Amino acid sequence: RFVLSAGHASALLYSLLFLNGYDISIEELKRFRQLDSITPGHPENILTPGVEVTSGPLGQGFGNGVGMAIAERYLSSYFNRDGFSVVDHYTYVLASDGDLMEGISSEAAALAGHFKLNKLIVIWDNNKVTIDGPTSLAWSENVLERFHALGWYVQDIEDGYNLAKIEEAVRNAKEQKDKPSFISVRTHIGYGSRLQDDCRAHGAPLGKEAVEEMKKRFNWPLEEFYIPEEAWRYREEKIKNGVKMEEEWRRIFERYRENYPDLADLLLRCFNRDWGKEYKKYLPVFTEGMATRAASGKVLNAIAKHIPTMLVGSADLFESTNTYLHGLGDFQADNPLGRNIHYGVREHAMGAIMNGMAYHGGILPCGGTFLVFSDYMRPTIRLAAMAGLQVIYVFSHDSVWIGEDGPTHQPVEQLSSLRLIPNLWVIRPCDPNEVSVAWEIAIERKDGPTAIILTRQKVPVLDRNIYPTADNIKKGAYVLADTDSSPDIVILASGSEVHLALQAKRMLEDRGIKTRIVNMASFEIFEQQEEKYKLEVIPRNVRKVAIEAGRGLCWYKYVGENGLVISIERFGKSAPYQDLIKDFGFEGEKILYEILGHFKIS
Structure with a gap:
């Protein structure tokens, strides 16, 4: 190569x-x-x-x-x-x-x-x-x-x-x-x-x-683009030799297939980026709340053994990002079959190396770090998107709610920044079961990279007997909670802020304001849906609110210039995340009064 x-x-x-x-x-x-x-x-x-x-x-x-x-x-x-x-x-x-x-x-x-x-x-x-x-x-x-x-x-x-x-x-x-x-x-x-x-x-x-x-x-002759006969003969000979070499390899492979049919089939599937369907049987269903990064770790460890050429790495943050594949060994000089790659504190190299594995073929590369450090590897993410590479990024610690580490480690602009990269899918699941679906989406997508955005803090599991199934994030966004008739207000949110939106809905409806909640897990996937579906989820001519713990500029496409975006437009602070939630006003009652004040609802 x-x-x-x-x-x-x-x-x-x-x-x-x-x-x-x-x-x-x-x-x-x-x-x-x-x-x-x-x-x-x-x-x-x-x-x-x-x-x-x-x-x-x-x-x-x-x-x-x-x-x-x-x-x-x-x-x-x-x-x-x-x-x-x-x-x-x-x-x-x-x-x-x-x-x-x-x-x-x-x-x-x-x-x-x-x-x-x-x-x-x-x-x-x-x-x-x-x-x-x-x-x-x-x-x-x-x-x-x-x-x-x-x-x-x-x-x-x-x-x-x-x-x-x-x-x-x-x-x-x-x-x-x-x-x-x-x-x-x-x-x-x-x-x-x-x-x-x-x-x-x-x-x-x-x-x-x-x-x-x-x-x-x-x-050398002065003629432009002159190619001597010797060069043409060289080219023809190379073509003939190439055909012979390919035929020889195919003969070897056919004998290999006769002796090792399962391995031969797997090799071809891996180079066609067909990771099989077996892993889907082992996608976890969660009944208890936890940080979505913890849920992601459970998903990875449940499915990895069923995708044997999935290699997972981290830039010295395996434990924090929950990306380590337990029992599958570390890739090292003396252990080339290890499935965990320790990149050290080298995010930029990690991104380029994952791209190299994807260019090579046969490998499903995944890598994890904190969302704020996606900046260190941004050039490689951009090239993965440009080249249509199937690479999976696990970006945890997704907002200022990471708490005590302070503003240097608290992402504010990164989520919006990643959404600006063409052909990169960004998925921010709201609960552990949506994490399972996010991994399925990333594994099934073949024509570009996917970033899964995960919380440090614990989030509840939504009761899917009450709410639509987690599979709905395969459409990017969906109506999570609705009213019996046309809504007065539509609230859009992603990730952990979906639960805050549900609190706001209950408070608004106590005041007789019919409210719809849209779980906006992925802008990019939602934009690929038919216009009819998009208008069914986010109708025109209705007041709209977006809630997300990050920069809010991207949301105005959906809420309109008269809509309300409740976001974070400054760097964070070092404090326990519960104190930061209060300081930034991301509490149900404060959200309620901000909505009422913006739309002048008495």
């Missing part, structure tokens, strides 16, 4: 994919960076045949490569049998100076060294130039010593144009049994052009005259 972490070199990747027989035409190479071409400015996995990952934001591809290597280690250990190496490959990463400047590369490299991922090979395009100028402007560390200290096998090639030396270094790397490999290759940006070693060569076109000058220097 190959990751171009230096995504700005996408033209090189597209050219090589063309030469190696992928479905990229000369016409598409000519349409580089043009509207609706399959050769965009940075690689996109869902757009271009042969592109493994969506890269460009520097450092991301490095982390993806580590994730791919972890996936290969786990899957090969799980599925391979004597004589049948059905999962067996190296992961190669081409990284730039900028990739290695980004902190995420150090985070991910530290984990790769710790896990001794010997089938990971990173090649550093060491050209000593970034966009602003020479790397010496801001970079003077000994990169080779850094990787040596992180437990990598390090090689240094002074002449990056000596192909024999590079091949020798790769062969050396493949002989390593307990270390990932880092190969520094000294190159020159704009090699052979008048802009060699000049930062302007990074993004600016050389111009026709400079290109012709360079072609003459290399004795």
Whole structure:
């Protein structure tokens, strides 16, 4: 598998994919960076045949490569049998100076060294130039010593144009049994052009005259997009060899299927992201109240053994996020079948590594941290959504109600911020049984990531003999409690604030005000419903209120400019959460009077 972490070199990747027989035409190479071409400015996995990952934001591809290597280690250990190496490959990463400047590369490299991922090979395009100028402007560390200290096998090639030396270094790397490999290759940006070693060569076109000058220097025909017959023959040979290699693998797999039919079936299902239906039989039904993070932990431990390639990790918060899979072991160098990945305090690397596992295929990656620390991994969440990756995030401690840790750890803007990311589903269940359904939604969704937002504090279990079933959150939002006729007020809420909305309903109806409660568990899923259903749940021309313990701007789409949003528009405080509830006015009676005052109801 190959990751171009230096995504700005996408033209090189597209050219090589063309030469190696992928479905990229000369016409598409000519349409580089043009509207609706399959050769965009940075690689996109869902757009271009042969592109493994969506890269460009520097450092991301490095982390993806580590994730791919972890996936290969786990899957090969799980599925391979004597004589049948059905999962067996190296992961190669081409990284730039900028990739290695980004902190995420150090985070991910530290984990790769710790896990001794010997089938990971990173090649550093060491050209000593970034966009602003020479790397010496801001970079003077000994990169080779850094990787040596992180437990990598390090090689240094002074002449990056000596192909024999590079091949020798790769062969050396493949002989390593307990270390990932880092190969520094000294190159020159704009090699052979008048802009060699000049930062302007990074993004600016050389111009026709400079290109012709360079072609003459290399004795290359001046014709634009010239491809010699030798290259065409090479491409045809690669296509033939590729067909032969695939046929050979399929023959091996058929013999594997004959000997291990259950494993073969599972392998195919996992790479098709078909996680089976067996786990659904074990989704818990809850009868007692608890924090939704605790309910999530019970759900995970009930279903994980029925999804054997689900790998769950945490950024040093397994206990707090309740994401640890008990009895299923820790993934380590000496235990490649462990199902729990300890990422350490490295949220950003965790996100990129989970993306890498999803890009690889066969793995259902899940990871947990506090909601406030989703900010540390936001670039990876955005890329997961852009690339359509099935990744599941468990974000606990979802509001200022986490209490004593104070405003640094109390999320206020994060929930709204996550809802702004296209193709990310955000689900905030209101009780333990909705947590079970949220996990089912996330597992069944194949075309993008899902964030499950969970409380630290205990919440009640709704009596589903009185209220509609928890399955209704599969529509994103639903009428939880209604009136006998058209409502005077509709209150929308999510998560723990749903219970506060129910209190407000009782108080309003004591005053003769007919009130509907809408449980708004997921904006994104609700928006996918038919317009008729959406209007049935949230009708026009009725007074509307939204209640949520976070920034409220997103709610105005539903309540309208004349509606009332009861939210938190400032940072929190350090105090027991019961005191914070009073301080922020999230109590039934205060909510009642705020509603009455806003709509001038006497």
